Structures are given as C-alpha cells and as structure tokens.
Amino acid sequence: MAGVAGLTATGCSAESSLEAVDKHELPVDPAKDGEWISAACWHNCGGRCMNKVMVKDGAVVRQKTDDTHEDSIENPQQRGCVRGKAQQQQCFGSDRILHPLKRKGWQPGGGEKSNGQMRGKDEWEVISWDEAIKLACEEIKRISDEYGPTGFYCKANNTTLNVLSGYVRGWDTTSHGTYTLDVTKMGLPVTDCGTGEADTSNDRFDLENADYIIMWSSNPAWSAAGTPINYWINARDKGTKFVSIDPLYNASAQMLDAEWVPVRTGTDMALMFAVAYEMMRLDEEKGGIIDWDFLHKYTVGFDAESMPEDKTIDENLKDYILGKYDGVPKTPEWAEPICGVKPEQVTELAQILSKNNKVMILHNYGMARCNGAEMLPQLLIALGAMGGHMGKSGHATASAYHANAGNGGARLVSAGSAKMVKTSDPVTTGVRQPQMYEIIKNGGGHTQDVSNAYGSFHEPKPTELGPIKCIYHMTDAVLQTSLNQKEGIEAHRAVDFVLTLAQFMTTNARYSDIILPVTTEWERCGGFGGYNNREYLPFYTRVTQPLGEAKTDQEIGELLIAGVGKDPKLAYDKTEDQQLYEQIAGCKVMGDDGKMKTLVTLTAEDIKGLNAEGESQEGIITLKELKENGGYQFPRKRDDKYGHIGFKKFVDDPEANPLKSKSGKLEIYCQARYDLMASFGFPGIEQYKPYPTYVVPVTGYESTFKDGKIGGEKGEYPFLMFNPHYLRRSHTVFDNCPWLREAWANPVFLSRSDAESLGIEDGDTVLLTSPYGKGLRNAAVMDVLMPGMVGVPHGAWVDVDEETGIDMAGSDNYLIGSEYAGMGVSGYNNQICNVEKYTGAPLGRDCDKPARWSAN
Amino acid sequence: MGLESLFAFTLLGGVAAGAYVFEACFTRKRSGERPWLLPLVVVALFAIGMIAASAHVQSIPRAMGSLTSGTVNFGSGMVREVAVSGVFFVLALIDMIVTFVKKDSPFALRVVTAVFAVLCMILMATAYIDVYGNPVWTDAPATVLSFLAGDLAAGLGLCVALGAADLGEKPVANTMIAMDVVLAVGMALEIAAFSAAGASPVMQIVGLVVAPVASAVLTLCASKFANKQMLAIIVCAALIIGVAVARYAFYATCAL
Amino acid sequence: MSVGFYLDQSRCTGCRACQVVCKDKNRLEVGTLYREAHSYTVGEFPSVKGFSYSFGCNHCDDAICLKNCPTGAIYKAADGTVIQDQSKCIGCRMCVMSCPYGQPKYFPEKGVSGKCDGCYGLRQEGAQPACVAGCPNRALDFGDVDELRAKYGSNLDNGTIVVLPSPEETHPNILIKTKECAFSEDARELTW
Numbered sequence A: 001m002a003g004v005a006g007l008t009a010t011g012c013s014a015e016s017s018l019e020a021v022d023k024h025e026l027p028v029d030p031a032k033d034g035e036w037i038s039a040a041c042w043h044n045c046g047g048r049c050m051n052k053v054m055v056k057d058g059a060v061v062r063q064k065t066d067d068t069h070e071d072s073i074e075n076p077q078q079r080g081c082v083r084g085k086a087q088q089q090q091c092f093g094s095d096r097i098l099h100p101l102k103r104k105g106w107q108p109g110g111g112e113k114s115n116g117q118m119r120g121k122d123e124w125e126v127i128s129w130d131e132a133i134k135l136a137c138e139e140i141k142r143i144s145d146e147y148g149p150t151g152f153y154c155k156a157n158n159t160t161l162n163v164l165s166g167y168v169r170g171w172d173t174t175s176h177g178t179y180t181l182d183v184t185k186m187g188l189p190v191t192d193c194g195t196g197e198a199d200t201s202n203d204r205f206d207l208e209n210a211d212y213i214i215m216w217s218s219n220p221a222w223s224a225a226g227t228p229i230n231y232w233i234n235a236r237d238k239g240t241k242f243v244s245i246d247p248l249y250n251a252s253a254q255m256l257d258a259e260w261v262p263v264r265t266g267t268d269m270a271l272m273f274a275v276a277y278e279m280m281r282l283d284e285e286k287g288g289i290i291d292w293d294f295l296h297k298y299t300v301g302f303d304a305e306s307m308p309e310d311k312t313i314d315e316n317l318k319d320y321i322l323g324k325y326d327g328v329p330k331t332p333e334w335a336e337p338i339c340g341v342k343p344e345q346v347t348e349l350a351q352i353l354s355k356n357n358k359v360m361i362l363h364n365y366g367m368a369r370c371n372g373a374e375m376l377p378q379l380l381i382a383l384g385a386m387g388g389h390m391g392k393s394g395h396a397t398a399s400a401y402h403a404n405a406g407n408g409g410a411r412l413v414s415a416g417s418a419k420m421v422k423t424s425d426p427v428t429t430g431v432r433q434p435q436m437y438e439i440i441k442n443g444g445g446h447t448q449d450v451s452n453a454y455g456s457f458h459e460p461k462p463t464e465l466g467p468i469k470c471i472y473h474m475t476d477a478v479l480q481t482s483l484n485q486k487e488g489i490e491a492h493r494a495v496d497f498v499l500t501l502a503q504f505m506t507t508n509a510r511y512s513d514i515i516l517p518v519t520t521e522w523e524r525c526g527g528f529g530g531y532n533n534r535e536y537l538p539f540y541t542r543v544t545q546p547l548g549e550a551k552t553d554q555e556i557g558e559l560l561i562a563g564v565g566k567d568p569k570l571a572y573d574k575t576e577d578q579q580l581y582e583q584i585a586g587c588k589v590m591g592d593d594g595k596m597k598t599l600v601t602l603t604a605e606d607i608k609g610l611n612a613e614g615e616s617q618e619g620i621i622t623l624k625e626l627k628e629n630g631g632y633q634f635p636r637k638r639d640d641k642y643g644h645i646g647f648k649k650f651v652d653d654p655e656a657n658p659l660k661s662k663s664g665k666l667e668i669y670c671q672a673r674y675d676l677m678a679s680f681g682f683p684g685i686e687q688y689k690p691y692p693t694y695v696v697p698v699t700g701y702e703s704t705f706k707d708g709k710i711g712g713e714k715g716e717y718p719f720l721m722f723n724p725h726y727l728r729r730s731h732t733v734f735d736n737c738p739w740l741r742e743a744w745a746n747p748v749f750l751s752r753s754d755a756e757s758l759g760i761e762d763g764d765t766v767l768l769t770s771p772y773g774k775g776l777r778n779a780a781v782m783d784v785l786m787p788g789m790v791g792v793p794h795g796a797w798v799d800v801d802e803e804t805g806i807d808m809a810g811s812d813n814y815l816i817g818s819e820y821a822g823m824g825v826s827g828y829n830n831q832i833c834n835v836e837k838y839t840g841a842p843l844g845r846d847c848d849k850p851a852r853w854s855a856n
Numbered sequence B: 001m002g003l004e005s006l007f008a009f010t011l012l013g014g015v016a017a018g019a020y021v022f023e024a025c026f027t028r029k030r031s032g033e034r035p036w037l038l039p040l041v042v043v044a045l046f047a048i049g050m051i052a053a054s055a056h057v058q059s060i061p062r063a064m065g066s067l068t069s070g071t072v073n074f075g076s077g078m079v080r081e082v083a084v085s086g087v088f089f090v091l092a093l094i095d096m097i098v099t100f101v102k103k104d105s106p107f108a109l110r111v112v113t114a115v116f117a118v119l120c121m122i123l124m125a126t127a128y129i130d131v132y133g134n135p136v137w138t139d140a141p142a143t144v145l146s147f148l149a150g151d152l153a154a155g156l157g158l159c160v161a162l163g164a165a166d167l168g169e170k171p172v173a174n175t176m177i178a179m180d181v182v183l184a185v186g187m188a189l190e191i192a193a194f195s196a197a198g199a200s201p202v203m204q205i206v207g208l209v210v211a212p213v214a215s216a217v218l219t220l221c222a223s224k225f226a227n228k229q230m231l232a233i234i235v236c237a238a239l240i241i242g243v244a245v246a247r248y249a250f251y252a253t254c255a256l
Numbered sequence C: 001m002s003v004g005f006y007l008d009q010s011r012c013t014g015c016r017a018c019q020v021v022c023k024d025k026n027r028l029e030v031g032t033l034y035r036e037a038h039s040y041t042v043g044e045f046p047s048v049k050g051f052s053y054s055f056g057c058n059h060c061d062d063a064i065c066l067k068n069c070p071t072g073a074i075y076k077a078a079d080g081t082v083i084q085d086q087s088k089c090i091g092c093r094m095c096v097m098s099c100p101y102g103q104p105k106y107f108p109e110k111g112v113s114g115k116c117d118g119c120y121g122l123r124q125e126g127a128q129p130a131c132v133a134g135c136p137n138r139a140l141d142f143g144d145v146d147e148l149r150a151k152y153g154s155n156l157d158n159g160t161i162v163v164l165p166s167p168e169e170t171h172p173n174i175l176i177k178t179k180e181c182a183f184s185e186d187a188r189e190l191t192w
C-alpha cells in the first residue's frame, strides 16, 4: 500500500512533484491571438504612459503597458501605474451611463416645476436622445430669453457653450495654488512647470549630478506615477542624497530613504524664513554659505543694495528676516512653534543649501495650495538664489510636477493641433469658484471679477450678477473637486436646470436633471492626450464602438446647438476624424539641427484611411508605426545634446536673456505682483508686502487654537487637514473601479500619537468634523505622519446620508468651505477639523459596497 | 462544506477506530447477545465520517478523474489518510459481516484491522502537521498526541459504554487512566500551541477538563457508583464531548 | 531547476500596480489576490523608515501546496514553476491551508482553488510575467534563480525579512534586495 509505505516520508521532496509532460498540459496564454490596441489613458493623473489592451472576440480581455523596446534608464519603457491597469474597469464599468437619463421629478419651466430639492435623491428614467435634446434646448432657450447669457454657469471653458448660450465662469487656483498668482511678474515662467524651454528644472540626466535633492512638498511616486520616479531612483543609486520636507513621510521619501523634515502644512513660509536666517548666520560666522554674487547679479530685493527701481517701500527681505522692521528675527526658535521643525534640522537644511553644495530644490505645489501661501513662490526662489542653486548642472530651484517631474526642458516630440473655428464666451465675468455657489443661492450678487481663466488675472472689474438659473457640467468634476461642496449641493438644488455630460454617475451628474451619455476615449477615433512628458508622445486609437447610446462631446455639442436653432458649424467646423488627422500631421520631432521636424509620414492612402482630407507628407515614422508603437518615444542618451538646465541662458548672460519681470531679474521684491494682488481689493491685503513676509492665514495652524494664538488652548477644530492626491484616483476619476477600491482603501491618515490619545485604532471608523461638514472614514494610524495633521485623500465621491448629513465617502471638499479672504487661493491643505472615534456602525470597506449607480 | 466535514470525519472516524482497537485488546473472543454491536457502531460511525469528509471535496468526478489520469498524489497526507481509512473501513465491514453471520470473527482479521485503525488515527493527525499555513496544526507533538490520545480515549469510552469492556476491571480502568494522562498531556501541548500562535486556548482548556480530567476522576471513583452502565455512558460522553470541543477549536484556527 | 521572483525593496513604493496587473491577467474579482503589495514602517515619529513588499507565490523548491495536494492538481513544470491544473482540483483547500505564504486562493463559487503560475503561458510567448512587466519601478523580476543571482548579485535575501515566514519550511524561490529596516521586529503595517 503506497500510503503505508510512504508514511515515514513527511518531508516534501521533489519525489512528490508530478511530471507535467505526461500528466498535465502546460498553461498557454488564454488571451493569445487577440489584437493589441494602443488605448487611451487620458486623465489628469500626473503621468502619460503607454496603455495597450487586448481585444479578443470583441471584448477587452487584458491590458499591458509598454513593451515596444528593451527597457533601460536611457530609454525607459513608458510603464503605466496602478490606475492605468484598471482602465478597463472604468471604460466598461457597470456604472457607465449608456442612455440619456432624466430625473423623474424634473420638468422644464423653472420654479416649482424643477423640483430642485430632489436633486441627488430622485430616481432616473431613460429617455431618447430626441427627447433629451428637446427638453434641454427648450429649457436653455427659456432661460436664455429670460436671463440672457449670465443666466448660465459652467466652470470650464467650452466651445459648445460659447455658441449655445454663454455662461458665467468660475475660476480657481487648483493645481498650482499661489503660483497661479502671476509669478511671471517676479521672473518665473507661467506656473513654473511644463513650459518647455523656459522650464526652471533641469533635464532628467542632470538629477544625478546633484549632491542633494530637496523634495519640498513632493511625492512623485503618487502624483507623477509612471516613469518619472525612475529618474529619481537613478539619481539615488548614483549617490544623490534626498531630503523630504513634508508633513507626511510619503511613499517617494520612504522608498528613496530620504531624510525627513516634518513640517506642518501651510507653515512652510515660517520654515523658509528660518532656513534663510540660519544661512545668513552661518555665512556670517564661517562664510561660504550664501552666494552673494548670485543674489546681486540675478535678483533684486534681497538686501538694501539690490532694490528694484519701481519699489514703493524701502524694505527688503534680508532686513525683514533679521527683524529690523518688526523687532522679530525669524530664527529657528521663532519658526519652531509655527512649523514644528526642530531648530537643529533648520540649521542642517541651511548647511545643505550652502553654495558649496550642488542642490536641487524640487517642489510640488501642495504647499502652495494653502491659505496664506501667496508669497511662498517668491520666498522659495529667494532661498534657492541665496545658495546660487540655479542655472548650473546639479543645481535647480524648480517644480517637479505631473509627467514632467524631474525632467525639464523643451518637448523633443509634440503633437499637432487641429485648427478649429474660434469661439468665445459672450460673458467675460469670472467668479471665484467657491463664491459661485453663494451667488447662485442668493439669486445673484456682487463679485469682484479678477480672472475668468486659470491663472490669468486682470485688474478687478466689480460686477453685479443677476440670477443664474442653469448649471452646465461639461468636462470637469467641479461639484466634487471644488471647495464648498455642501453649499455647492444646495446651489445645485436651487436652480431651474442642471445639464451634465457624463460617462459615469459622477457627483456632477448625480445632482443634475438631464444626463447626456458621453463616450470615453476608448470609444473615439483616437488622439494623443495632453500633459505628455518631453520625450514621449502617446498615441491611441479606438478600442470599441460607443457603448450603449453614448456620443462624443462634439456630437452632443452639435445636437444641442442645432436644438436651439443655431448652426453647429459655428463651433465645430471639422469632423473628429479630420481633427485627428490634423493632429497627426502636425506632430513634430526634434531634429539633429535643433529644429522641430515633421514626425509622421502620411500617404494619400493613410489620409483616406483616416477619413480625412489633406496633403501627403514626409516624416521619420509611418502612421502604422505610430499606431503600433502607441506613440513615439524620442531616443535619449546620457550625454546627448538634448539636455536642459533651468535658467541657464539667463544665468549665462542675464543682459541678453532677461527674465519676464520688469527688472529682467528674479524679483525677491516684486512691486508688480504686489500691485496686482492689492488691486483685487480682497480683505487681508494689509498683511502683505511686495516681498515675502509671514502672513497669518485666514484658516490655518493658528485657527486650531481657541484664540488664534499658537501655543494657547486648542479650539473646537484642533487638527490641520490636508488632501494628498491619492493613488486610487486621478482626482475623481477611477474612484468607481473595484480593483482600485480594493488596492487603495482610502482611509483617513492619522498620526499614531493622536490616534492613541483619541482611543482610535487602525481600522476604526472615524468621524471628521470641520466647520462646514462631517465625514466618515476608516483610520489608517501611522508613524509617518506629523502629529496634529490629518490627511484626507483628495477626490472621493461624496455620499451624503440624507438623514444625518454625514458624508460616508470622506470627500475632501465636503469638509472645506469657502473663505473670502486671502488672494483667492483654494487652501486645500491647511483646513481645520476635529477627529473622533465614530460610535455608529462601522463603515466597512469601500470595495465591498455597490457602485454608486449601475446601468444594469 | 468547510472544515466541519473534516471535523466530523476525524472525530467520528477517530472514535470508531479507537473503539475498534480497544475491543480487540480487551475481548479476544466476541460473545454475548450482540457480538456485532461494536463492529456495527464502528462501521456506522466511520461511514458517517467518510460521507461527511466527502462533503469537503467539491467535485467527486474530478477526484475520480485524478485517479483515472494517474495524477493522484500518494505523497499527500490526505490521500494516505483516505487510502488507509478505506482499507480500515473495508476490513471493519468484513469483520462486521463475518460477526453477523458467525457471531464472531477470526482474531487475526481483527488484529490486522486494528493495525489499520491505529494507522488511520495516526494519519488523521499527521495530515495536519505539514499544513504550514497553520502554526497550531504544524505543532507536531501537540497535534499527533491530542488526536491519537483523543481518538483512543474516546474509543475506549465507547467500548465501555457499549459494554465491550468493563471499567470495573482493573486492566480496563488502568488503561483508561493511562489514556487520560496521555490525552491530558496532548491537550496541555495544544494549549501551549494555541497560545504560541496567538489563538485563544479556552476551548482546549474546556476539553482538558471535560475529557481526561473528568473521565479519570470518574474512573477512579468507579466503585462509588451503583449504576455501572450509567457511569460508563457518562465517561464515554465526557470523553467524546471534551475531545469534540477541543478538536473543533483545532479546526477553527484555520481561517477557512 | 528553479524559477522565482526577485524584488528590489529599494525601488518598491508599494504602489500595488503588480497587484492589479495580476488581477487583470488572471481575471480575478475583488477579494482574490494572487499578488499583493503592502507597506510597513519601522520606528516612531519622527525617526521612521519604511519598506514595501509585494507578496506572491514563490514557486518553492519544497512546495508544500504540491506535496499536500491529493489529486496531483499541483505540479512542477520542467523549469520549476509550480503550476495548478484546475481541471484536477477538487477544492479540498489543502494547498490553501498548507502554504505558509497564504498563496493558493479558494474560489467558493467555483469550488476550486487557483494560484499564480508565474504567467507560464505568457513566458512561453516570450513575454515576462505580467506583474514583472507591469511594475512601473522595475522592482520585480522573474526567472531562473541562478540567473537572477548572477544578474543582481549574490547578496540577496532568500525570504527572511520580518514580514515573511521562515524560508526553512518550503525553501521559497524569492530573492530580495532588502532594506535594512525590513528585518526589524517592530515593523508595523502602513494601511494608507
């Protein structure tokens, strides 16, 4: 008996392994013989990677990422992140909106008929496209006739709406925070990122030349997922040391083993002043720290010797830091109670920033998305200039943002653009987005119009707005991603009509009356996607025919415009196929001579195949290659001639290459930017000067104390809340994908010491309360978070319990209100809140909950 | 079914095998009105155990398939356990039929069957000691001793209850005490194993008190009981319940 | 011959791309993971270090899942890959219970278990395992362990980091370029 005989052999040796060949068939790839298609991954996600899907028997059965060439650091594959890999669950999600939907309780005509209080609670009914367009257009015409173009609101700029009705826009400082407040006036490029030749950061191969890289508010592993982090890893492996200045010892810092300088959110200015103070002290004591020549040659306003001509006050940064004006030297001991950084670490940072070290200060914008951070861009560039850290190899003071994180410089390959008929909004008024909701609720009101587009400010135009009766949602997720969400919901319930174009039951869609189903990029003819990095241009094509009755934005726009009796050609004078062809035809690649050349060869047949009209052309790759490779990657070599050093031209010859500021130099004292801010007439401007000073934010660390004074008794909202951009989502996108919900649980980040004192354990359900709203999340108790800080991941789809008013999803913006002070920055990262253990039923895992809405 | 099926198998089958062994030890020749009673109970319990065990298998056709395609893994503890169990069951069944017909069966057959019973009990235990995913199970001395001693002690209890052995007889009483001591050691080892793995040993403690301790006390005080039949049943019940409680906890340490 | 995985902790950010890519390749629903990444920290604020690890099947030399599988559904391919033939699986879960790495997973609705096959089919087509090809940080590799050692150096850990069970039981084919903190007994999971 075999069993008996083998009884003594309890070990598990190879004797028990079965021969595969005769007893089993070996596995084969089940997806074999399918077709790989380059698929879009098109979100505002921080990366731009290659995504391919295998289509077999009409269904997507697998995805993969770049395997078009051998992987090397010189020529990396453009591998995607965790989200891109779940893209199929987005495009084919059970919550895709497949047919036009109408809210049951809504009727056109306004007032009572709109039954607005039921938005977000009502049921949906499927209606035909004809009916949907008819209903929407009837209502749009009625509102247009009664209230004119200012009866409408949409956050984003939109061609269809420009022609359809016009609309009041909302403006916001979103991504770049206070860098949107025209930093060009002080000599920085627009928003200091991805600006190509003008980039202030260096080419990726230069990272390894730095002795130190200071990651200031920077977590590329999460917010620039995909390729960029590999450049940083390469630098680390080549000996560059990393320092992370962040309230959270984030994933990038951990992986790189960076030295951590924990700082409270919204208090970086205090830390920067103290570092500058220490640099001056150390320079005074032992010398060799500050690059005075650099300061005097390339900047104005640091000290009395170097004031700009247009100055209106005789003050400078140096004397402010030394305490000459307010009697308070900005010492590490002064800063510590504010920012929480130990004085020894401040001194260490000052030493690191010495002119004798090669240092790159690479920052992201989290710290600029804080109340009171208006002058931060100026102080940071001053700090870099003190050490002379720019314009040279191994040195930089710059942003590391999005797909360009750590890879600055002009595009080596770029997509063309289709030349379309120009449209413009008949309304020029822009309202600060969070104030918008109040205006809508009040049936109109006063606004100080200082901008109506991202980052473009102008002299204020005081404007009285009448009632806004219709809200449009075209291509953003504004009700989810803007401050003041709770009031936003109320505003949505106050108007006559809310029209949303949506792929999913997004928050915008949920609180609307008619939802028109839009295709995803997988259902369209193809494209390139924005935000690509300088070396790689992704190109994608159609994966599937439109799902359900979904239509493209253009098709819907045409239907709407025609529905109000206008000519769709006013907005769309070319087919989508023709536009794609023009984009392809316009692709450019860097040539040997430093000039951009045509990338794609197009034969007459190619053009016919694209359903377009045009001339054939000669390039360096064929259309087939572009398609099959999923784009084009510019081949790089470590010592090739395509490197880039930020500010180099300016530093090499400042007279010949002046900056865009008035003085042509970096303005540490910048009258023009100050004047712009002062012109807004916003309250609180008294705190500001044309050079950086410490400003007590409207809401910030100070507000966590009862009397607003640091060190006193803690108030009702003793914690500082910030919103890390989280790897489950690209803002709001992907939040519906089961695999991602399982992979990234979206907890609230709590420090261990706070959790312990509140009796909260890892996994416990926690109630977050702010002055504006309440939300629930499970606790992630961590040692890598500075005590007193609470991290609420950005972008979770709000899920308000109508009984209790508590948001079950932990939406960041449900906890944030609208602050009518500061210079208009959306201060996501220094809000205040309270945290307590929740006594109700535990929340459970997000991935076990049904989708918000399901088509089936 | 989850692990309940394995629980039922090793408990019922183990007790049956244990009883068979002791009957062979204490009664060389079967006699009395119902000589077939013990073999019948053994076969019945074992059959129920095997049926329960088969519920653990999600697909009998696939199990058969592995037989026909020759992939069966005789190196696996489970297959050895099943194979020996099968042999034991067949032998016990023959023994039972012979006994039905002839009022007794050849002692040699019973000895061979008893040897398989012992193997069966050992394999039921050893099947778990290389289940590395479970630190309680892989504690070999604890697992083997508590299984084997539990089966034997409860089996002896069953013999006594069925009248196949008499607690009033010194050798039987001594054997019972000895089994209780070994079982107590096994359960003590289990308590240690549970604690080391961070699992609560409460049910093992309950098992220890209910099975070896209680049955030993009752056995030692046997002379004080008038109703010997009742005493035998109580001893049997205590052992089976105690072993069952402890063994259930043993299975419950597996998350499945 | 043995094949196995290589993981470089100095590159792994715990991003879980490997986890999702594996679900894609194996079409796994929520609740079943053949590969999962976790992050851990060592120390207390403000002196903390962190490490991540991506857990999967290690195609062990002494694969206890194979040893304990009654039907022989689990076998080794000639290259050493530990593969399960689901058509022979009777759902007894011995493999699931046996593996100290918690690896084979049970599908209650289907009454069978399943496990990582090292993407054997993909490798036959000349591709890398999906998780390896999908790791954006190039932290993972797969192959013949001797070749992996030759490629990444001999100074690799064979699975003794604190979050793994002792490699003595099954002799896993895992080669880890470790972070020092991954050996600390005080490691705590970071559940962000």
Ligand SMILES: Nc1nc2c(c(=O)[nH]1)N[C@H]1C(S)=C(S)[C@@H](COP(=O)(O)OP(=O)(O)OC[C@H]3O[C@@H](n4cnc5c(=O)[nH]c(N)nc54)[C@H](O)[C@@H]3O)O[C@H]1N2
Residues within 6 Å of the ligand: A044, A174, A175, A176, A369, A474, A475, A476, A477, A478, A481, A482, A483, A501, A502, A503, A504, A506, A518, A519, A520, A521, A553, A723, A724, A725, A730, A731, A732, A733, A794, A812, A813, A816, A828
């Ligand atoms: N509290 C807090 N709020 C924040 C931030 C924060 O850190 N904290 N971050 C801010 C930042 S930096 C940003 S950039 C914003 C982002 O804010 P949004 O731009 O509003 O955010 P997304 O989620 O990217 O929104 C894109 C929407 O477009 C939809 N969409 C995608 N493709 C198409 C298409 O082809 N057609 C149409 N019609 N729709 C499409 C998507 O489904 C999604 O709903 O959020 C800001 N909000």
Ligand SMILES: Nc1nc2c(c(=O)[nH]1)N[C@H]1C(S)=C(S)[C@@H](COP(=O)(O)OP(=O)(O)OC[C@H]3O[C@@H](n4cnc5c(=O)[nH]c(N)nc54)[C@H](O)[C@@H]3O)O[C@H]1N2
Residues within 6 Å of the ligand: A044, A045, A046, A047, A174, A175, A176, A216, A217, A218, A219, A220, A222, A223, A224, A225, A245, A246, A247, A248, A250, A263, A264, A265, A266, A267, A268, A364, A365, A366, A367, A368, A370, A402, A722, A723, A724, A725, A726, A727, A728, A729, A730, A731, A732, A794, A795, A829
């Ligand atoms: N995964 C993911 N990636 C994304 C996005 C996404 O939604 N999800 N969105 C994309 C977009 S549009 C944008 S704008 C970028 C945003 O990218 P980031 O600005 O990099 O995003 P954040 O996560 O908000 O902030 C980065 C780091 O700053 C820290 N931080 C927050 N406040 C402060 C502060 O006051 N001081 C200091 N010193 N540090 C602080 C945070 O802890 C975090 O580690 O991400 C892009 N990439």
Ligand code: SF4
Residues within 6 Å of the ligand: A041, A042, A043, A045, A046, A047, A048, A049, A050, A051, A079, A080, A081, A082, A083, A084, A085, A224, A225, A226, A730
């Ligand atoms: S970083 Fe963005 S483009 Fe790249 S895979 Fe992730 S979601 Fe897609």
Ligand code: SF4
Residues within 6 Å of the ligand: C011, C012, C013, C014, C015, C016, C017, C018, C019, C037, C052, C054, C134, C135, C136, C137, C138, C139, C140
């Ligand atoms: S994909 Fe790579 S970096 Fe991300 S968790 Fe997995 S092994 Fe680590």
Ligand code: SF4
Residues within 6 Å of the ligand: C056, C057, C058, C059, C060, C062, C063, C064, C065, C066, C082, C098, C099, C100, C101, C102, C103, C104, C115, C170, C172
């Ligand atoms: S890790 Fe587990 S499942 Fe994988 S071969 Fe080893 S024992 Fe088997």
Ligand code: SF4
Residues within 6 Å of the ligand: C065, C068, C069, C070, C071, C072, C073, C074, C084, C088, C089, C090, C091, C092, C093, C094, C095, C096, C104, C112, C113
């Ligand atoms: S569940 Fe399937 S693969 Fe696992 S041990 Fe049982 S028969 Fe073998």
Ligand code: SF4
Residues within 6 Å of the ligand: C021, C022, C023, C025, C026, C034, C035, C056, C057, C115, C116, C117, C118, C119, C129, C130, C131, C132
């Ligand atoms: S080798 Fe394949 S099956 Fe195994 S963990 Fe990686 S992706 Fe999953």
Ligand SMILES: [Mo]
Residues within 6 Å of the ligand: A174, A175, A176
């Ligand atoms: Mo952004």
